[in-house]
Every structure is written in structure tokens, then in C-alpha cells.
Amino acid sequence: MSTSLIQKYNVPGPRYTSYPTVPYWEEQTFNLDHWKSALKRAFQESNQNEGISLYIHLPFCESLCTFCGCHKKVTKRHELEQPYIEAVLKEWDLYCELLNEKPQIKEIHLGGGTPTFFSVEHLQQLIKGILSKADVADQHEFSFEGHPNNTTKAHLQALYDLGFRRVSFGVQDYNLAVQKAIHRVQPFENVENVTNWAREIGYDSISHDLVFGLPFQSLEDVLYTIEKTKSLAPDRLAFYSYAHVPWIKGNGQRGFKDHDVPKDHVKRKLYEEGKKRLLEYGYHEIGMDHFALEQDAMFQSFKQGKLHRNFMGYTASKTKVMIGLGISSIGDNWYSFSQNEKNLEDYYARLENDEIPVFRGHVLSSEDLIIRQHILNLMCTFKTSWQDQALYFPQIAEVLMQLEEMQNDGLLQIKGQELTITEQGIPFVRNICMAFDLRLKRKIPSTQIFSMTI
Template sequence: MSNLPEKTALIRKYNIPGPRYTSYPTVPYWDEKSFSTEAYLKTLKRSFDESNDKEGISLYIHLPFCESLCTFCACHKRITKKHTVEEPYIQAVLKEWQMYLNLFGRKPHIKEIHLGGGTPTFFSEANLKHLLTTIFASAEIDAKPELSFEGHPNNTRRTHLQTLYDLGFRRVSFGVQDYDPIVQRAIHRIQPIENVQSATSAAREIGYTSISHDLVFGLPFQTWKSMESTIRRTIAQKPDRLAFYSYAHVPWIKGVGQRGFDEKDLPSGEEKRALYENGKALLQELGYIEIGMDHFSLPTDDLYQSMINKKIHRNFMGYTSSSTQLMVGLGMSAIGDSWYGFAQNEKELEAYYARLEANELPLFRGHILTEEDLIIRRHILNLMCLLETHWDKPEQQFTALPAVLDRLEEMQQDGLIEIKENALYITELGRVFARNICMAFDLRMLADKPQTRIFSMTV
């Protein structure tokens, strides 16, 4: 497959802990001590007034419940088989949404909604319909909204798919991870391929126009033989796009949930990168195009079209084909983004409920971006989405730019980037190291290097 020897030395050199850059500043560098809900809500209202009529807003709704624990998962979730938790949670989310409506002072124009988890299809069709129709009734919905959700193949029923399709959803992402039974047992995700095939076929028959499968490389006991089998069985189902994620092994953050196997069971850095490089070569051979850092799509999917048109965006959900200036996060642990600031909800369910019961928005930490933060945020977004960035205009420049370019000199010598005419371009060789390249711009991290490991390895 891919020619790895030329990259081996570079992988050894650059495989260090680093952020995934779904935000800048990254969460560990949010200025939580000085964060105030009042300050964040001012930025949110400013963003709403600037952008609602022009482009609309996005909603991310976190639905945290899962019936069983997958030991590879780093998401905030609550494990339970009691479905009586559904209705109280939906009422809490709707109360939170009403607080934002009161802040806006007029009807929002909703362009995008994404249901994430946890497991959104843990919820019944009736409860999902109630949640969404109540939100729709309070807002103006875009003529062509971008509505998507994450479905667990083991519990996504055809009626789930039909209900959400009837509400306007056209994109669904199914978590596959790996089909190898040894890997599935290690990550506690027993998921027969028949369940994935059934959910995928049903979505296609109903009329979903973008079906995505999520695969993860670097899981315990993975080999290229098993990974190749997973990819070929995935491609046989012809998903429109693929997320091919690197497993983030961070048990020091997530605790027991990521200790369902021993460290020795994980592929080494070089073995892990070989899984990706060989997987990438196979996906491209089978007609998929690499998008950004860890996504692939068919040329017919709008993710590819957004990349060609330079409209692709990256946020806490990964790459998206469109964006809005303002994203409201609803639900336990959800993160909102006003462009000028970030804010995260309480991560524990009881605290989330208690804040709402006290008639408070359940925000517990965040960050208000400085002018310098905003400039650097744009550069990092450009690099992660477009693999290039420019500083030929005054508003793209910042005081520390010469020092950033000095730090990038060695990467240029290694062939990872090209710098010319006030612009930086990531080479094909450098795509592997996009996170490392962005780290050269990360003034927050450079000023306060972590004393303990808080990030996953970049490779």
C-alpha cells in the first residue's frame, strides 16, 4: 500500500502530544478564572444580531444516554437502560432553549441542527419528534436546512430514520469503528455488520442524501489485515462519506472508561500510522477523496464540494460542509460558539438539571477571545480545513507572526510545508502532521506548556 519508510523518521520526530484543534484556544487554555456567563452572553447576542438575518444560526443538541459503555469513547455520556430518563431530559433541553430565545428577543433563523451523543437513537421516535417540533415552532427554519444526527446501528430503527427524515433530516452518521470481533470485544462494542447494513440500507431507501460511516484506527488488537477487511466491508455499502478517526487514548482524563484493555494491546505510533496510510491509499483507490485531516468523501458528497469551494468548516463535531457564525449548544456538556467566545455546559447531569431548576443557563466554563485569539483562530481553521493560510492583509497579521515562521522553518526543511508570498501551504507529506503545524501558531500553549500530558498523540 502506501510507501511508509520515508515517513518513519518524521513520525518518530513529530509524534508528540498535541490538540486536535476543534477550537482555538483549545479547551485546556480557556481562561476559566475570568470567564463569566454575562460576558459570554454579550458575545452571543452580538453574534446573533450580526449573523441571524444573513446566514442563520446552528444548534448542537447533546443527547448523552447510552445503554452500554464503549471503552474507546471519550464523549460525555450517562450509561443507563432506563428510558424513563428521556422525557425529563428533553424538557430540560427545551427550557434551556427558551432561555436563549428570551435572550435573542426575536425568532432565530435556524440553518443547521446536529444531534450528537451519547446515543441520539437511545431516545424514542416520539420524544425526538417532540423535541424538534417544539424547537421548529419557535424559529424560522432555513429553506434548505442542514439537519444531521448520529445513529447507533444496534438501536437505530427504520422508524427513527423515517421520523427524522420527515422532519427534514438528510444526513446520518453511523458509528462502525471496526468489524473485527476481537477489537469489538476489547472496546465493548459488539456490533454485527448486519446491523450496519440494515441501518444503511434503510436510510438510503428512505431518501437520506448523505450517509456517513465512522471508522477508528489505533484501537487495541487492530492489524492491517483486520483494518483492510473493515474498510472493504464498509465501502461495499457505499457510504457517501467516511470519518477515519485516530483513537485518542486519554485514560488520564477519561479514567476507567478507557481502561478496558492494556497499553500493550495498542498499536505503536508507527503501526498506528501505517493503519492510516494504508487505509487512506485503499480508500483513494476505491474512489474516496481525503478531506482535511481525517475525513473522506465521494466527489458527489457536499463535503467534497464545500472543500472545492473553500467553504468547509471545522468545529467540535469535526468537519462540516457549511458553517454559521453562531452555534448554540444545548444539553449536558454541550459547547456553544459565538465566534467571539466559547462556553460549555455542566458536564454532570445532576449539575445540569440543578442550574436549570434555578433558572440559570447551565454554563460552567468558557473563554472570551482576544483580538489576537481571533486572528490565530482563523489561521488554524484555514490550515485544518484548506491546508493553507495567508497573511497578506493587515487583519491577518499579529505581533508574534515572525516567531511563528521561525518555528516552522524546520518543518519547511522536512518538506511538510511551503512558505511563499505571505502564505503557508501544507504539502501532501505534511497532511499527516497538520496538528503539529498548527501548534506552531498556538501562542496559548507555547506560553504555558502543559506540565503533564493532557493531549493525545498527534500521530
């Protein structure tokens, strides 16, 4: 990739796990009743056909990883586990009462924080409590994020017995200097152990999360990490760009200096050379930052045009309803978004008053729904079309004019009423989506609120 293209398009931009993006939610016109009404509508439309998804946020971490942008609570007090599990189950009870029909669960994802901060017994209590009030879809996908330093074989076995078949391990980088800078020291042997245990137990899909652009990280570090990863042969990989947003996360990303972080063409070379190596090893690019072997369900979903993207990232199947449980969790029922209280005490207080603990959200307009579909198409299939009248919007001519320069740069092709992102354009998918982002164009931020796109 040319340095000139990187310099030209390396601007702050959303990662598009939703549209509208969270900074553009119309919170002032949203209330909990809007969320409940839209949720019941979407649930009635989809429960029997495709089921629902649950994202459960387990926020506790024993130490702070300074590269992390997730909402977490750093503590070593494991006595916090039980009251939190009880609160999440009460929140689920409130949703079950609202829906007034037994949910069919298609997906569960345990994220964090560190889900494996919790004991085996508490995770069993949580999942058994959830499933006691629901049916499980035949082709369900239950997954969780495991920390290689504290995930035990007992964790893996217990969750497998409860229907989990996919696990993701955070690796980041194997260079000790990089690990120390991000406060995430974990030997290769720990990752090797949990990967082998998961494979022995029978997990269908094992994923490793790698990150490029970390402080002090060199090209040799990235390639070495990929070599070590290849030896374990995970079924899928996330190869994320480190999002340096210290203005949002404060001291959480101030364990190093700004000049310690690779930038621009230096950072992009880490990705380009890393991607090249992954492709040589049989991994296929399936959406932004994600790679999978051919046998993995994510690759099959991508080939069939069924890949989906939401606040959990890429998923192999789509559900209209995603309910977020736990502090800071985001829910999505296609017609509206909601986010739970971020503060643990506020979350508990709302539940004690028998209230679903949503504190903000957004109701999607008819225009939002059209733009959302275009951005989903681009992020999941690298193409979109407005030939169908349902996906036409009046500003499409303006969008195409903005994309003309990208087409001249070889990043995309527009033929008739269809847009296709080229191989060269895939790293710029966020920039291409931004051309469709009408809310962003109408109100350009006065300060930087997004990470850089490249």
C-alpha cells in the same frame, strides 16, 4: 511516511475543534453575562444572513464503549428520556427569550452519547419543540449520530420527516476481537440494514465512522473493514485516530492494556494503507481524518474553500453562532465559547432556577481571533496567508522560524506571505497548527493533556 518523521513529530497535541483549546480557556475572567452579551452581538450580525447552528447533546448510552472519549451517562433507564427532553426544551426557551428575535436555524446536529437511545416519540417532541420557536433556513443541514444496534427504520423515517438528511453511523472496526475489546459488538448486518434503510428513505448523505489504532487491531482488520464499508458505499467517511487518553477517561479506556494499542509507525501504517485504499475507491481527503465521494456536499464545500470546523467537527457550511444544548454541550459565537454543566443534577438545578446552565467559558482576545482564523484555514483548506493586514500578528516571524524544519522535511511550503501544507504534510496538520498556537507555546503543559498527533 518515514519512521523518522513519525518519531520526530509524534507528540501530544490538540485536535483544534477550537482555538484557544479548552485547557487554555481563561475561566477565571469569564462569566455568564460575557457569554450572553457576545451571543446577542453575534446573533444580530448573522441571524438573517447565515442563520445559527444547534448542537444538542443526548448523553445516555445503554452500555460503555471503552474507546469513546465523549461525555455520556450509561444507563438502561429509559424513563430518564422525558425529563431530559423537557430540560433541553426549557434551555432552548431561555435562549429564545435572550435573543428576543426568532432564530433562523441553519444546522442541527444530534450527538451523544447515543441519540437513538431515545424513542422516536421523544426525538419528535424534541425537534418539534425546537422548530416551533424558529424558522428553518432554505439550505439547512440537519444531522444525527445513529448507533447501528438500536437505530430503527422508524427513527430514520421520523427524523427524515422533520428535515434530517444526513446520518452518521459509528462502525469503528468489523473484527470481533477488536469489538469485544472496546465493548462495541455490532455485526456487519446491523450496519448494512441501517445504511440501506437510510438510502431507501432518501437521506442525501450517509457517513460511517471508522477508527484506526484500536486495541488488538491489525492492518488486515483495517483493510477488511474498509472493504466491507466499500460494499455499502457511504457518501462520506471519518477515519479517526483512536485517542488513547486513559488519564482523562479513567476506567472507560481501561478494558485493555496499554501494550495492546498499536503505536507510532505501526499505528501510522494502519492510516497510510487505509487512506491509500480509500483513495483507490474514489474517496477524497477533505480535512484531517475525513473523506468523501465527489457528489457529497462536504467534498463540494472543500473544493469551494467553504469547509468549516467547530466543536461538531467538519461542517459543509459556516455559521457564526452555535448554541449547545444539553449537558456538557459547548457553544461558540465566534467571540466567546461556553460549556454547559457536565453533571445531570447540576444541569437540572440551573434550569429550575431559570438560568442558562453554562458553568465555564472563554472570551476571545483580538490575538485569539487572528490565530483562530489561521488554524481554521489550515484545518479546512491546508493553507493560510497573512498578506491581509487583518491576519498579521507580531509573532509571525517566530512562527515561521519554528516551521522552517517542517518545510525542510517537505511537510509544507512557504512562499511570500502564504503557507501551503503539502500532500506529505497533511497527516501532520496538527503539528503545523501547534506552531501558530501562541497560548500553547507560552504555557507548555507539565503533564500530558492531549492525545498523540500521529
